[in-house]
Amino acid sequence: MITDDTDAEMMQAYMREMRVYVDDFIRSFLFASIPTETLITRAAKSSIFAGGKRLRPILCLTAADSLDGPRQQILPWCLALELVHTYTLVHDDLPALDNDDTRRGFPTCHVTYGEPMAILAGLGLLAAAFSSPVSLAAKYQTPSLIRRLFSLLSTASGGRGVLAGQVADLLAESHDIPQEEMLFIHHHKTALLISAALQIGALVAGGREDDIERLRKFGELFGLAFQIQDDILDVIGDEEKLGKPVGSDIRSHKATFITLLGLERAQMFLHTVAERARQHLIDFSGDPTKLLWLLDYVINRDH
Amino acid sequence: MITDDTDAEMMQAYMREMRVYVDDFIRSFLFASIPTETLITRAAKSSIFAGGKRLRPILCLTAADSLDGPRQQILPWCLALELVHTYTLVHDDLPALDNDDTRRGFPTCHVTYGEPMAILAGLGLLAAAFSSPVSLAAKYQTPSLIRRLFSLLSTASGGRGVLAGQVADLLAESHDIPQEEMLFIHHHKTALLISAALQIGALVAGGREDDIERLRKFGELFGLAFQIQDDILDVIGDEEKLGKPVGSDIRSHKATFITLLGLERAQMFLHTVAERARQHLIDFSGDPTKLLWLLDYVINRDH
Numbered sequence: 162m163i164t165d166d167t168d169a170e171m172m173q174a175y176m177r178e179m180r181v182y183v184d185d186f187i188r189s190f191l192f193a194s195i196p197t198e199t200l201i202t203r204a205a206k207s208s209i210f211a212g213g214k215r216l217r218p219i220l221c222l223t224a225a226d227s228l229d230g231p232r233q234q235i236l237p238w239c240l241a242l243e244l245v246h247t248y249t250l251v252h253d254d255l256p257a258l259d260n261d262d263t264r265r266g267f268p269t270c271h272v273t274y275g276e277p278m279a280i281l282a283g284l285g286l287l288a289a290a291f292s293s294p295v296s297l298a299a300k301y302q303t304p305s306l307i308r309r310l311f312s313l314l315s316t317a318s319g320g321r322g323v324l325a326g327q328v329a330d331l332l333a334e335s336h337d338i339p340q341e342e343m344l345f346i347h348h349h350k351t352a353l354l355i356s357a358a359l360q361i362g363a364l365v366a367g368g369r370e371d372d373i374e375r376l377r378k379f380g381e382l383f384g385l386a387f388q389i390q391d392d393i394l395d396v397i398g399d400e401e402k403l404g405k406p407v408g409s410d411i412r413s414h415k416a417t418f419i420t421l422l423g424l425e426r427a428q429m430f431l432h433t434v435a436e437r438a439r440q441h442l443i444d445f446s447g448d449p450t451k452l453l454w455l456l457d458y459v460i461n462r463d464h
Numbered sequence: 465m466i467t468d469d470t471d472a473e474m475m476q477a478y479m480r481e482m483r484v485y486v487d488d489f490i491r492s493f494l495f496a497s498i499p500t501e502t503l504i505t506r507a508a509k510s511s512i513f514a515g516g517k518r519l520r521p522i523l524c525l526t527a528a529d530s531l532d533g534p535r536q537q538i539l540p541w542c543l544a545l546e547l548v549h550t551y552t553l554v555h556d557d558l559p560a561l562d563n564d565d566t567r568r569g570f571p572t573c574h575v576t577y578g579e580p581m582a583i584l585a586g587l588g589l590l591a592a593a594f595s596s597p598v599s600l601a602a603k604y605q606t607p608s609l610i611r612r613l614f615s616l617l618s619t620a621s622g623g624r625g626v627l628a629g630q631v632a633d634l635l636a637e638s639h640d641i642p643q644e645e646m647l648f649i650h651h652h653k654t655a656l657l658i659s660a661a662l663q664i665g666a667l668v669a670g671g672r673e674d675d676i677e678r679l680r681k682f683g684e685l686f687g688l689a690f691q692i693q694d695d696i697l698d699v700i701g702d703e704e705k706l707g708k709p710v711g712s713d714i715r716s717h718k719a720t721f722i723t724l725l726g727l728e729r730a731q732m733f734l735h736t737v738a739e740r741a742r743q744h745l746i747d748f749s750g751d752p753t754k755l756l757w758l759l760d761y762v763i764n765r766d767h
Contacts, residue, residue, distance in 0.1 A: 201623050201631045252587065257560075257579040276560040277634050279581065281627050284590060288622030290596035292614060296638045302609060319591030321506050324584045332578050358736060431691065 172454040175215050176219070183218040187243060190293065204239070204274040204282035205289075209247050212265040216459070217242040217354060220383075221362035223455060224376055227447035230366020234301045235292040238361045240309065244290035245318040245354060251283040253327065266404030290318065302365070310361055319358040326350030340417045344385070352384025359452075360385075368447070368462045375441045379452070382438035387459050389431040392417040394463070396424055441454040475757040479522070487519040489539045490546060493596065507577040507585035508592075511550050513675050515568040515707070517763070520545040523686075524665035525677055526758060530750035533669020537604045540597040541613065541664045547593035547624050548621040548657060550624045554586040556630065569707030584593070593621065605612060605668070613664055620660040629653030655687025662686075662755075671750070682755070685741035692734040695720040697726055697766070705767040738763050 191206060218239030225235045254261040254269040255276065262272050295312070302310070316322050317435035326349030333342060359376040368376075370463045394403060395410045396419050418427040438456055442449040494509060522541030527536045557564040557572040558579065565575050574582035597613070605613070619625050627651030636645060662679040671679075697706060698713045699722050713720045721730040741759055745752040 199623075199628065199631065200635070201627055203622065248587075252583060255583065259584060270518065278631065280558065280560055281630055281634075282557060282623075284551075284587070285623035286628045287587060287590055288594075288618055288627070291591075292618030292622060304605065304610065307607065307610065315591055315595030319595060320502075320588035324504055324588045324591070325502065327501065328581065331584075332503070353630055417473065 166453075173215075175352075175451060175454060176458060178189050179219045179222060180215045183215045183222070183236075183239055187218075187240055190200070190237075190240055194293075200274065200278060201281050201285055202279050203365055204213055204270055205285050207273065208251050208270050208282065208286070210244065211267050213243070213247070215243060216387075216455075217246050217358040220355060220452075220455060221312055221358040222379070223451045224359040224362030224368075225366040227445075227449060228366040228368045228372065229447075230362065230368075231301075235362055237363050238314075238365060241290045241294040241314055242354065242358050242361070244293065245323075247312065248286035248290065249318075249323050249327075249354075250281045251279055251286065255279060255283075258327070259329070263405055287318065290314070292314065306364065310364060313357040313364075317353040319412055322353045323350055326353075333416060336416075337420075340421055343418070343421060347385055347388040348381065352381045355384040355387065356380025363447075371444075372446050375445050379428075379438050379441040382434050382441070383456055383459065386431055386434045386438060386456065389418045389427060389434065390460055390462060392419050393424065393427055393431065395416055395419070399463060424439045431460055471757075478754060478757060479761060482522045482525060483518045485547070486518045486525070486542055487628050490521075492541055493543055494542075497596075503577065503581060504584050504588055507573055507581050508588050508686055510552050510576065511573050511585065512546065513588070514570050516546070516550070518546060519758075520549050520661040522628075523658060523683070523755075524661040525756060526754045527662040527665030527671075529665075529670040530748075530752060530755055531669040531671045532750075533665065533671075533673065538665055538668050541617070541668060543594045543724075544597040544617055545657065545664070547568055547589045547596065548617065548626075551586045551593070552621075552626050552653075552657075553629075554582055554589065558582060558586075561630070561634070566708055572591055592623065593617070597725050599699035604672055608669065613667060613763075616660040616667075620656040625656045626653055636719060639719075640723075643724055646719055646721070646724060650688055650691040651684065654691050655684045658682025658687040658690065666750075676746075682741050682744040685737050685744070685758055686762065689734055689737045689741060689759065692721050692730060692737065693763050693765060695722050696727065696734065698722070702766060707767065728749050734763055 180417055187209065191209070198230060221237055221239050221242055222232065224230075251263060251270045253259050254264060261269055269279075269360065270282055274282065291311075291314075306307050318324075326346050328409050329346045330350065333346065356377050357380070359380040363373050363376050392410065395407060395417065398407050409431070411420070418430065421427075422430060434458055439453060442452060445452075459460065490512065494512070523537055524542050524545055525535065527533075527537065532581050553567060556562050556575045557567060558574055564572055566572060572582075573585055577585065593612075594617075597617070621627075632645065632649045633653065636649065659680050660683070662683040662744075663676050666676050666679050695713065698710060698720065701710050705709050714723070721733065724765055725733060742756060745755060748755075
């Protein structure tokens with residue numbers, strides 16, 4: 162937990178440093194691997210560089226760092242995680258799905274490039290996610306490790322992960338759902354990829370099985386906390402910082418932790434979830450400091 | 465070239481046998497890996513079992529067989545190829561792209577399951593394509609071979625492959641395009657995945673580099689021949705056998721080899737392309753018989 166201003170400043174500096182580090186790699190990789198710019202690569206790239214926090218790559222790197230893992234071997238997986246995350250945003254925003262016109266203050270992909278191109282750009286991002294880690298990482302990793310890393314990435318990004326969450330979300334539209342159903346949606350849409358990011362980082366770093374398991378559980382609760390804070394910000398956030406109108410969930414009659422619990426109980430639930438997440442790192446064999454910083458960043462963020 | 469009725473019968477029997485073999489594997493893999501049926505898995509599965517010819521898996525297996533490759537190690541890649549092919553059909557048919565209501569005589573995925581579910585099912589198919597070969601094949605193949613196989617699959621299915629073709633196709637809609645542009649579209653939309661199928665089969669079979677290169681070129685011309693026959697069938701095909709109305713390309717003002725060359729010259733071009741394809745297998749070190757059968761099947765098919 163952030164205990165004083167010095168810690169908070171160090172955490173902010175860490176986030177900035179890691180974001181620049183991740184961005185540099187993503188930029189250099191994409192420029193090297195996409196020699197000629199076309200409409201689809203422009204649509205895909207503009208979505209990748211539309212102001213994302215790079216949370217999943219940073220979690221992946223931080224998990225690896227906490228176990229003294231080799232950064233060069235982690236970076237391809239960081240890129241893959243961000244590509245998967247970006248594809249889910251591009252497709253989530255489509256007219257046939259959430260029909261969102263802006264994200265982080267920018268027009269969404271289909272607004273700028275048209276719906277057909279946005280569909281194709283999203284698919285391109287997903288396909289690229291699976292090619293980049295293999296093309297870069299296969300030389301470092303054993304077949305059994307590649308198999309396990311891929312399984313984490315593909316489960317989180319496919320029909321048993323984020324897509325299962327999106328389907329449940331679609332079916333839940335505009336009507337009340339029990340808490341269990343909302344937990345299912347967020348577990349699949351958000352938490353699995355965050356948890357995969359942490360596990361991938363630790364696996365590439367050669368982490369022990371019990372530590373991988375701790376990070377899996379920590380990640381699932383981290384993802385849940387992320388989503389509760391998202392719902393809270395939709396009510397009490399600052400429109401300028403969020404880059405989207407406040408209250409949009411309520412206007413679209415979306416079931417959120419606020420509609421389910423009310424603001425005050427949602428805030429209490431957020432702190433309970435964060436505390437349960439921290440518990441899982443008590444016996445972690447690596448250095449959990451920065452992982453805990455990231456959790457604090459997420460539950461205290463204003464955008 | 466098919467020389468008499470006996471050859472034609474043997475070829476038909478071979479196609480049937482291979483299709484059953486591929487279907488059995490696809491069915492058993494999908495049933496084992498998808499324990500609970502949901503709306504998205506139902507949408508995805510119904511697209512996979514909607515009467516496809518399994519041409520890409522059959523090409524992959526035939527290339528491997530021609531070099532005495534181990535079938536069990538090829539099958540996961542066959543599945544991946546069919547999953548990629550199916551995702552391209554589901555997304556191609558979407559209202560925002562080709563807006564097709566029927567395919568092979570069946571309602572298309574978005575007609576049965578709605579557009580949002582069809583988008584998600586297509587993404588699920590693409591994600592599954594990348595997980596199935598790794599989860600099954602990583603135990604057999606070396607990291608450098610995995611890397612190469614993945615590179616073939618992901619290039620053909622991503623922004624430098626089928627998606628580049630779809631973008632060019634979109635931009636070419638409803639106006640005349642030069643032959644060069646049409647060749648670009650078909651090379652990317654059709655030929656690259658067919659060529660990848662052949663190369664993947666040969667690589668898993670431990671094929672020599674010169675044979676891989678022969679199959680790459682053979683595959684690219686095979687894919688072109690496939691597309692020319694597609695355009696010809698749109699003019700002279702039998703609606704019942706095709707499972708779609710004849711003349712739909714003309715009605716939608718699509719540029720085809722018929723609009724470009726006329727029927728007679730398109731038929732001559734088809735035979736020239738097929739002959740050039742055959743030339744590439746003259747020095748092939750394996751047994752090319754069945755690969756040539758498949759080429760004859762494709763240029764003589766009636767659906």
